[in-house]
Amino acid sequence: xxxxxxxxxxxxPAADTPRWQQMLNPDGTWSVLKLEGADPISKEAKAKLAIPxxxxxxxxxxxxxxxxxxEGGVQLIGNLQSxxxxxxxxxxxxxxxxxxxxxxxxxxxxxxxxxxxxVEERVQEKATGSDTPSWTMKPGxxxxxxxAARSWRLPVLAGKEPWILQVVARGEGKIRTxxxxxxxxxxxxxxxxxxxELKGADTAFSLKLPKTLAEAKQLRVVLLAPDDHAxxxxxxxxxxxxxxxxxxxxxxxxxxxxxxxxxKPEEWRRLKPVWKQxxxxxxxxxxxxxxxxxxxxxxxxxxxxxxxxxxxxxVEGDPHMILPQExxxxxxxxxxxxxxxxxxxxxxQYDVEPYLLPGFRLEPELWHQHWLQMYEALxxxxxxxxxxxxxxxxxxxxxxxxxxxxxxxxxxTRVVVMNYRSDAGDAAAWATSWLExxxxxxxxxxxxxxxxxxxxxxxxxxxxxxxxxxxxxxWPGHGTVAVIFDGEVDPGADATTFxxxxxxxxxxxxxxxQGQDPTHVAEWLQTMRDISQRLNLPAKLIPRLxxxxxxxxxxxxxGERAQ
Numbered sequence: 115x116x117x118x119x120x121x122x123x124x125x126x127p128a129a130d131t132p133r134w135q136q137m138l139n140p141d142g143t144w145s146v147l148k149l150e151g152a153d154p155i156s157k158e159a160k161a162k163l164a165i166p167x168x169x170x171x172x173x174x175x176x177x178x179x180x181x182x183x184x185e186g187g188v189q190l191i192g193n194l195q196s197x198x199x200x201x202x203x204x205x206x207x208x209x210x211x212x213x214x215x216x217x218x219x220x221x222x223x224x225x226x227x228x229x230x231x232x233v234e235e236r237v238q239e240k241a242t243g244s245d246t247p248s249w250t251m252k253p254g255x256x257x258x259x260x261x262a263a264r265s266w267r268l269p270v271l272a273g274k275e276p277w278i279l280q281v282v283a284r285g286e287g288k289i290r291t292x293x294x295x296x297x298x299x300x301x302x303x304x305x306x307x308x309x310x311e312l313k314g315a316d317t318a319f320s321l322k323l324p325k326t327l328a329e330a331k332q333l334r335v336v337l338l339a340p341d342d343h344a345x346x347x348x349x350x351x352x353x354x355x356x357x358x359x360x361x362x363x364x365x366x367x368x369x370x371x372x373x374x375x376x377x378k379p380e381e382w383r384r385l386k387p388v389w390k391q392x393x394x395x396x397x398x399x400x401x402x403x404x405x406x407x408x409x410x411x412x413x414x415x416x417x418x419x420x421x422x423x424x425x426x427x428x429v430e431g432d433p434h435m436i437l438p439q440e441x442x443x444x445x446x447x448x449x450x451x452x453x454x455x456x457x458x459x460x461x462x463q464y465d466v467e468p469y470l471l472p473g474f475r476l477e478p479e480l481w482h483q484h485w486l487q488m489y490e491a492l493x494x495x496x497x498x499x500x501x502x503x504x505x506x507x508x509x510x511x512x513x514x515x516x517x518x519x520x521x522x523x524x525x526x527t528r529v530v531v532m533n534y535r536s537d538a539g540d541a542a543a544w545a546t547s548w549l550e551x552x553x554x555x556x557x558x559x560x561x562x563x564x565x566x567x568x569x570x571x572x573x574x575x576x577x578x579x580x581x582x583x584x585x586x587x588x589w590p591g592h593g594t595v596a597v598i599f600d601g602e603v604d605p606g607a608d609a610t611t612f613x614x615x616x617x618x619x620x621x622x623x624x625x626x627x628q629g630q631d632p633t634h635v636a637e638w639l640q641t642m643r644d645i646s647q648r649l650n651l652p653a654k655l656i657p658r659l660x661x662x663x664x665x666x667x668x669x670x671x672x673g674e675r676a677q
Contacts, residue, residue, distance in 0.1 A: 232258025287345025371396030566663025
């Protein structure tokens with residue numbers, strides 16, 4: 115038996131309560147999951163659910179509808195071998211990927227996820243690495259080729275120049291190249307733009323998009339194999355560009371900033387020459403709770419840094435700050451920092467990340483409402499001092515977050531986006547989506563790259579089975595119950611079991627550039643500048659670029675590169 119116990123206001127779970135048993139409610143009270151046999155279940159517990167007998171390793175109340183969406187399987191991500199497992203994500207395998215804009219001029223060949231098709235199986239991938247994928251194609255009588263499993267849309271910030279699909283490829287043979295489109299009725303056959311006559315060296319082919327494709331809701335790249343001869347295809351680059359020159363205008367000037375979590379003024383002073391050499395203009399600093407004016411306090415150091423032409427942004431943040439009962443203390447601290455604005459500070463940033471709270475996923479609309487209410491309390495009146503909210507890159511694709519984002523725009527100096535994708539194409543696509551939002555709301559954004567440590571996580575794929583260690587059941591009024599048992603169990607009535615099908619690793623390198631060649635960071639930053647340039651943004655909306663936890667060696671490299 116599984117039960118939910120809601121604790122009285124002010125009471126918190128016992129110190130030895132495993133994290134998976136704890137749930138924070140939007141009103142600030144706590145609930146605790148209890149198991150019969152492991153925890154005493156009181157007769158007063160109103161919410162009880164029968165679960166199969168067996169040793170429970172982990173359980174959770176997840177969003178409603180998960181059980182119905184999990185027909186194709188479930189993926190768990192986290193530290194799954196620990197006892198108990200630390201599950202950070204439990205999601206259905208078949209999910210609709212967000213439709214992102216194709217970042218103009220950015221090579222997307224690694225992001226298209228090409229898939230072969232054709233009943234004769236005459237297209238075979240060659241093992242040549244992801245940067246330049248290649249295939250052999252045999253002649254045949256039935257249609258065959260490649261289609262991009264990942265679809266795109268063109269950016270809404272388009273100018274009047276025609277859109278071009280640019281393909282850089284080499285090999286032998288003739289490859290018909292086109293785009294399939296979907297305007298709501300599904301993808302049909304591809305519109306062929308041109309037949310590419312491949313040569314031994316890389317050749318750039320610029321294929322103009324007709325109006326029907328330029329205005330389509332979704333586009334998918336298709337490469338068709340020839341019927342009457344064999345072909346060998348190596349693709350170096352595929353990009354969407356506007357106009358013959360790619361829509362490029364004058365280079366843009368972007369401010370570079372860093373986060374530093376040390377609260378010690380002596381550390382700021384030590385790093386000052388390193389920051390200067392790297393071209394850093396914005397320092398986002400965690401300030402001590404006590405803001406003394408004395409020589410050893412932070413205020414003289416902040417004043418000195420501003421005299422050296424650094425902009426200083428104070429960074430505050432804790433997920434619990436959005437709880438209603440925290441409002442008074444959060445506002446009081448904000449007023450303390452506001453008093454320093456103009457003399458010691460140039461901005462105040464809030465990195466609260468409430469989605470890390472246990473229970474956030476169960477009532478996302480209410481939690482997002484609290485999130486916005488915190489910013490409303492910080493920016494009262496008609497002309498408040500605006501702040502800098504920090505948000506994750508994926509927030510823009512969350513339906514429950516749209517009211518939050520709309521409410522943040524008039525209250526924000528800029529919205530700081532943790533654009534933590536190490537792949538330049540992926541990062542550029544999310545950045546383009548945020549830059550569209552920036553123009554729509556006339557609110558600047560900052561784009562941040564992760565340079566600090568991000569650990570690898572484990573993944574486990576489960577498939578539906580007659581018996582299995584993962585058990586899911588819809589619990590009306592509460593959500594979806596997910597339980598991991600030590601061994602296999604029977605599903606019972608109205609429940610589903612899943613068997614482990616595959617295990618893998620989610621690399622931290624997909625999120626962070628730490629440990630990678632510093633040229634990758636420089637290229638990431640340049641890609642953000644390039645798309646800002648190609649989108650012809652007004653000067654006030656040119657994004658600020660930020661480095662999160664960069665090592666000093668990286669900063670020195672960026673400084674040397676700029677010289």
